Amino acid sequence: MNRIQELFARRGVKSIFASLLSIVIGLFIGLLLLFGFNAPYAVGGFFKILNTGFSSAYNFSKVLYQAAPLILTGLSVGFAFKTGLFNIGASGQYTMGAFFGLVAAIQFQLPWYVAVLAAMIGGAVWGLFPGLFKALFNVNEVITSIMFNWISLFLVNLLLANMPMMLANYWGAANPDRTASVATANSNALIPTLGLDKLLHSDYMNISIFLAIGVAVICYIILNKTTFGYELKACGYNRNASVYAGINAKRNIVLSMVIAGALAGLGGAISYLNGPVQYVIKKEILMMGFNGIPVALLAAANPIGIIFSGFFISYIQIGGNALQPEFSSEIINIIIAAIIYLSAVSLLIKELITRILRKKKKEELEALDQNGEGVAK
Amino acid sequence: MNILIDIISSTVLFAVPLMLVALGGMFTERSGVINIALEGIMIVGALCSCLFMSYLDGIGYGPAHPLFSMLVAILIAAVAGGIFSLLLAFAAVNLKADQVIGGTALNILAPSLAIVITWAVQGQGETTILIPTWARITRATMGLGEGGGFVSDLIYKNLYLTTPIAFLVLILSIILLYKTRFGLRLRSCGEHPQAADSVGINVYKMRYAGVAISGVLAGVGGLAFTMAAGSGFQATVAGYGFLALAVMIFGNWKPVNILGASIFFALFKIIGSYSSALPFLPDFNNVNSSEYIYLMLPYVVTMIVLVLTSKRSAAPKAEGIPYDKGKR
């Protein structure tokens, strides 16, 4: 009993446990929903959610393909979290990143690594605004980010509508409602596959997942091993004390949002600089940015943990797509919403664990006392 | 003249949901809880009431008794919104969770839930719930004949039951917040919950009340928005829930200012659609899809306003901080 208790006393373990609990409960709620909507297919549907990701190389490649931007938007939200900010604007930054990346690729016919860089700049610029407004005017970054999410949506749609070379019909397709296929317009801009697409029999597969993992590792190093990361965390945990210590809190808030924006923008690039995908012009905000939130929360904003939670969210989403036609794939979003709701509660779960441990320790001490073995220190 | 009627009535039409939801947000924040979930609550309120109206339409009751049916639909929107908002209240008060995260969860839950339920009721793939025509109040509905003048045209151009109800809500809000015991206690919970607790006020109950009020108002606001948007319920309120937050902040958490802010923001949205007809507005003729310029405008204006007014903010001091009796 003792070694398990010691294990649970560590902060990291408590977080992992709380996250796993949120996942289990979330999936269970999903199961209940499946029963509620179409009982005879419920169990089958549930297994589809759990199995589809690994069921074929193609499906697995889709999991990896989608995990990459999820990891990046998760890093975006998580990085901002660690520095005390809630980056609900990851969606707008993601959109801007996609836009800049596609423009570099299609309009200016640049190779993929330049397009990726352009995307990061686009996202960074979009992250600059909430950071700047918070630092200089103390406007809540949540509101600013929400406003800019919508501004980016309309702005990008407006610009695309007025850039004929960007649209699919310029390159021979029938529809002007989406951007051109990157494969057709500029195959140099496609993110390299290094043969992985042949290996997994899927034109979704490329090196993006490795890029994402690499970036996650870099984020981990920055946050935990550098003075820059130390300063960012100080500002996030206690802005007043960081000012007292001589840290430029305003500069750090802005930098933090810029980095978060660049991360989300990178996510946009790797989503769209891909063979089969095109940016569709419509009036809905892209969900990818918001899905970064559960990814970050499940991992308690730890960059390495985000690799796993991004993979998990992608996995169940692929499973969700396979639910049709018996169920609407939106059920997965309900599960994800439940997981977010529960992880907001994770603090409580951690406190509960601490309290249980303390009680056990007290009982042990009292037991020893009664046996006359003296009080253990 | 017709254009003036169009503009004024459309502005009022779109200002109503903004005002209702912003007033709701005001009540939650005054009690100390940040309510990011207004968007989701609007969707849930609209979903339930539109389904109900569609049902009434189907059985023929709706067209026969339009006003009464609308009243019940509004009540359903209110109750649905209120119940959904309890999820946020529970997370914020009992579980002491981060209120922004809890709200975000509800915002992701609502549209998905709406789509799933709509498919279940209307059949797969049918995501739109149409608003029946009897929802709109015309001279005929009120038993009046044809005719009337400018004023009559103005009133009946875009009239739904939610409009007069919204103004009633505004007046009731002012009275409730400043002239009643409940209002005084609610405000104390948002400013200094320890003080309220020390005089025996149940802060937890008050915060539940604040959130529930916002749920009720946002639910009705969702219905009002859907009717204003015109094409039926499509599991979205196009960011109006967030715009209402901006209206609330711009309105400095005070009812009368919120009225002004709602009209201001609605006006910007409407002006966009009428830009070609109004000579003093830029035309953007050579720009494709110029509608996006005007769609962006309310949000850009909001940002400018937020930056300029950030110093004078009267935000409730204790908002967003979960109340913990144990902490001294």
Add this chain to the structure above:
Amino acid sequence: MSEYIIEMIDITKEFPGVKANDDITLQIQKGEVHALLGENGAGKSTLMSVLFGLYQPDQGHIKIDGQPVEIRNPNDANALHIGMVHQHFKLVECFTVLENIILGVEPNDLGFLKKKEAREKVVSLSEKYGLSVDPDAVVSDITVGMQQRVEILKMLYRDNDILIFDEPTAVLTPQEINELMEIMRQFADEGKSILFISHKLNEIMAVADRCTVLRRGKCIGTVNTDDTTVEELSRMMVGRDVSFSVEKSETEIGDTVLSVRNMTASGASKKEAVRDVSFDVRGGEILCIAGIEGNGQSELIYALTGLDKINQGKVELCGQDITRATIRNRSKSGMSHIPEDRHKYGLILDFSLEQNLVLERYWQPEFQSRGFIKDGAVRQYAEGLIEKYDIRSGQGPVTDTRSMSGGNQQKAIVAREIDKNPELLVAVQPTRGLDVGAIEYIHKQLVAQRDAGKAVLLMSLELDEVMDVSDRILVMYEGEIVGEFDPDTTTVDELGLYMVGAKRQQAYQQKEAKA
């Protein structure tokens, strides 16, 4: 009819990790002024919170007027005519005085407020007891003294007969303290029962009839103030004889380390909080800035340390002009700052102990290389400080700072700031909220700095500390320096007169004009 109006019998209350009240019995007579004495953390506030219904005791019971009662919340307490004025006022800043008084017991008509009735009652109570207030003033605009009167009126409005005061004199001028004591006696003569919590022995001796002493959660005993002395009370409070003065030897005064000339600063508010202040601090001396809270001392320190801007004037440290310098540069020039609020400014509670210990130094080449932190160096340094300054923590350098006790948190800050070997150590309320052992320790460290020839600028609200520790005293009143004193030749009463602006030193004003 019991002889006691209040009986708290065998009360025990535990919080995670600490037994705040351990089997305490307290008995109050009707119409007496009863003091509850103890150091910080002795359990006084907890016991009173139990009486007021904010907490429920784990064991024990309460009797009011001989009848056993259960007090589950402040409403129950109020129904038993028990009222409490808290140490940190529980007033809603944006409400008016009247609204604050009636909150929770509003006279109403089906829910609609009836302020006229309330106003009449408040005015008559205020006149009866001489508690002058303006019912329509907004609380954030009135003085601290008036805010306390509002809190008292809250109790009287509710017809409370049992009045609890938690450390009421901490924020008052000596004049206001006398007024308060008169009011308490007036209440007692009327038959109301007063309970007041304090650790100020002189006040207790002056106004209380009896005193109960708590130490570490246990009740040590109850005595009549007429039959006891300050020394005996303090021995009961602390458990050992306490030396009331600090050991100080003569030192050589060195060169001027800090020079402030004509400083004007506003701080957070628009009006000038610091007005045309000039003074010097030299090596080998402890200069103390004394005054009632709210007379500009905090703003002076914030401006000096760089947390706020200086409007006008000049500040030089070791000959270098630091008037517009960044905080980092001030630190590099030789300034250390032990801040007023250790949780707000001094520590990052979510960091580990070692991370906090290098808060001022992590950027130095000793601890980082090309932007990467040298974990080993940080660990070694932290272990050294922990040992040298006897900082107690659960798991050493990796301890969660949040879990450490207040005293040890303060020790960590002191260790960090002193180890920088600063030419000027700025210490603001360094012993606030600490137990006597920790206070002794920190005073020793301050004196050690001074003995080593460094300059120490101390800001304190505790006159005992001011008199014991400093070599020179400056009194601040309404943003200006109104007098300079030598602790060996002045008295607490004389300081008090200057602190309330009743007197001003002509000589000091002339000295300023010359400099």
